[in-house]
Amino acid sequence: MVCAMTRPPLIADLRSDTVTKPTPAMREAMATAEVGDDVYGEDPNVNALQNELAHLTGFEAGLFMPSGSMTNQVAIAVHTRRGEEVICAEGSHIYEWELGMMAAFSGVVPRFVPAPLGVPSPEDVRLAVRRSVHQSPTGLISLENTHNKAGGTVIPLAVLRQMRAVADAEGLPLHLDGARVFNAAVKLGVDVREITRCFDTVSVCLSKGLGAPVGSVLLGSAQAIRQAHRYRKMLGGGMRQAGILAAAARVALREGPARLADDHLRTRRLARALVEAGYDVDLAAVQTNIIYARLPEAERRAAAWAEQGVLASALGHDSVRFVLHHQVDDDALDQAIRVLTA
Structure with missing residues (x-):
């Protein structure tokens, strides 16, 4: 008789902030959501979500999609023509984790600029603009705030405003991959509009x-x-009765931003504990809810933590990412720290 393997009780899932489960309020909103066909623009919850978020961020309109990769790639398609370049920071999500879609779908290619701690220089961006008949012309400037691969780092408002000035001077659109833009706003202590007003999309x-x-x-x-x-629609993002999802997202939009400061505090606490235990963590990069740590045998270490109920993302042989979210409370974090620093 073969016994099924049992998984250890989960202490904390630190792989990403995408792993959270819907709250009771979200499940209630989903269960009672009025729906319609969103492809026809008839889903009331989708329309309300789009309008609410557009109002919060100071835009005329919004469009609900399944993923951030899709919203980024649709924005690139809107702003560019085939054969153009997209200026972006080194390590940008639109290149690193969106599977070459800017080339496959829009027929454009990236031009990278250095980005220490995820913050590119406006002057480097200006110098990266191409207009020669012998080179691919620049079609778009894209920034990421917070910058995932740099460690969840935040672009200062002064830099964003300078980037807006560069884009205006060069006659180029400016897009923000703001997957975690509310984290950036909390870190900067400003209304999210102070960030989003600098961008076209x-x-x-x-x-x-x-x-x-x-x-x-x-x-x-x-x-x-x-x-x-x-x-x-071309990418298959028409979700029909998507109000079930939009209803939960509306709850998240109302309740989520107020919790982010706690996530950031817990992230700093975890980072300090890791450093004290000998992990190689750049504390200057720990600004919001993400930690990158360099350590040998990362994959083996992550597998061992998983056997004790703590999940983290091993990124190759010598790097691990930890991400805090609202479903890791103080007690869970205390237990996770004990596992990670044993």
């Missing part, structure tokens, strides 16, 4: 720190969002 993920089960919204002018509808 913004992608906001609702299923990361805000805690919704599914979905992102692309925000922009009414004209840009009309174009985005077509590209969303």
Whole structure:
């Protein structure tokens, strides 16, 4: 007789802030959601979500989609023509984790600029603009705030405003991959509009720190969002009665931002504990809810932690990522620290 293997009780899932489960309030909203066909623009919860987030961020319109990768790629398609370049920071999500879609779907290629701690220099961006007939012309500047691969780091408002000035001077659109833009706003201590007003389009993920089960919204002018509808449909993003998902996302939008400061505090506490235990962590990069740690045999170590109920993302042989979210409370964090520092 073969005995089934049992998994240890879960202490904390620190792989990502996408792993959260819907709260009771979200499940209630989903169960009672009034729905319609969103492809026809008839789903009341989707329409309300799009309008609420557009109002919060200062845009004319929004478009609900299944993922942040889709909202980013639709934005690139809206702003560019085939054969152009997209200026982006080194390590940007639109390149590193979106599977070459800017080339496959929009026919454009990235031009990278250095980004220490995820913050590119406006002057480097200006110098990266191409207009020669012998080179691919620049079609778009794209930033990421917070910058995932840099460690959840935040671009200062002064830099964002300088980037806006560069884009205006060069006659280029400026897009923000704002998957965690509410984390950035909390870190900067400003209303999210202070960030989003610098951009022509913004992608906001609702299923990361805000805690919704599914979905992102692309925000922009009414004209840009009309174009985005077509590209969303091309990518298979028409979800029909999506109000079930939008209802949960509306709860996340109301309740999620207020919890982010606690996530950030717990992240700093975990980072300090890891450093004290000998982990190689750049504390200057620990600004919001993400920690990257360098350590040997990362995959083996992560597997051993999983056997004790703590999940983390091993990124290759010598790097691990930890991400805090609202479903890791102080007690769970205390237990996780004991496992990780034993």
